[in-house]
Amino acid sequence: MIEMKVAGIALDAGTRHPIVLLRDASERRALPIYIGQDQAKSIMNALENQTPPRPLTHDLFVNFMQEWNMTLDRVIIHSLQDNTFYAVLTVRQGEVKKEIDARPSDAIAIALRTNTPIWVMEEVIADASIPVDRDADEAERQAFRDFISNLRPQDFVQRGPSSNSETS
Template sequence: MIEMKVAGIALDAVTRSPIVLLKDSTDRRALPIYIGQEQAKAIIAALEGQKAPRPLTHDLISLIFEAWSLSLSKIIIHSLQDNTFYAVLCLQQGEVKKEIDCRPSDAIALALRTDSPIWVMEEVLADASIPVDREADEEERQAFKEFVSNLSPEDLIKRSGFSENTDS
């Protein structure tokens, strides 16, 4: 799993649909997730620290967590099926842990309100992320190619910790 942060909300140029953009800690990969208008408003409000005069849905849920001593330890965006992302809320109350199915947009809105980490499974990132820093990716690829091209079988044996003499 990779921990991600909310980079912001964007609008699709064609459909004008909101997209929440998650980025990894290196700012090398981004995960765009299409969301609804209301969830976009909830995420923006949390990012900007806006407080509604009365609790809105995500505020209310976080207040319920607090009242019942539930902590949102993290959210996990765990799969992508038919262009739909799936997430869970990982809740804890004392020693009891529960995972609750949730839309990623709602999970993100709650994570922002409770200062909880956002995790994404590697498979989801492999399927749906977009590169952000192509130059750094290419440099890394070239460095790896150089490393591999200069590697001899003897080097591999030395690095593995195995000895050529395997007398038993």
């Protein structure tokens, strides 16, 4: 799993649908997730530390967790099926842990309100992420090509005492 942060909300140029954009720590990969208007507003409110006069749905959920001494340990975006992302909230109450199915947009809105880490499975990132720093990606590929082109068969010969030898 890779921890990701919310980079912001964008609008799809063609459809004008909101997209929440997650970024990895190295800022090399971004994961765009299409979301609804209400979730976009809720995420933006959390990013801007805006508190509504009365609790909205995500605020209510956080209040509920606090009143019942529950903590959100992490959000996990675990799969992508038929262009739909799936997530779980890992919630703890004392020693009891539960995973609760959630839409990623709701999970992200709640995670922002509770300062909870957002994790994404590597398979999801491999399937749906977009490169952010193409120059760094190309430099890494070139460094790997250079490394491979300079390998020789003798580089694979074991040197020093064998790990299977017995000592007396």
